[in-house]
Amino acid sequence: MRSQLSHYFRCSAAAALAIGLSACSDYRLTVNEKTVYTPDPLFTAFEVVDENLKNCIIQRIEDQTITAAGQLKELNCSHGNITSLVGIGTFRGLQRVKLSNNKLDDLTPLAQLTQLEVLDLEDNPLRELGPVPGLPRLSLLNVIGNQQLRCSEIEPERLSPLLRVEAPEHCKRQANPGGDR
DSSP states (O other), X not given: OHHHHHHHHHHHHHHHHHHHHHHTTTSOEEETTEXXXXXXXXXXXXXXXXXXXXXXXXXXXXXXXXXXXXXXXXXXXXXSOOOXXXXXXXXXXXXXXXXXXXXXXXXXXXXXXXTOOEXXXXXXXXXXXXXXXXXXXXXXXXXXXXXXXXXXXXXXXXXOTTOEEEOOHHHHHHHSTTOXX
């Protein structure tokens, strides 16, 4: 019985130590002035043209303690005054991206984001979607408020049947000119 209790306390102490150390994952751990643990540095090996996009990505990296490009799965850069996405392809693991209320007119850099499942481009001055309809995993695309978007860009025959599109009002009217009667 005594050995079982001793084993229980050793296991409990080890578990508590592991939990405590995981909470300190951002800190270097030293014992007797010797470093026994140093966390991986935050990911910084990327270049994007747009300074506002860069700042948004840096903030997300810091918030999520991202140490490799593939770890970044979600990015919310809404209302960021972003004009260019050049360089976003570094983050090929992105699955959900929110870029609403920016000044985007070229989506070409999104072609590299083949893991992308949800893309929110609401209220941008987009005329065309570029490579977006061809993204293999994309299941939700929001282009509401893109008043300059050519409605032919979101015609069902151009898109995957698995892709749900939230369309701008002018495209809804064009698709259903008589309204719901």
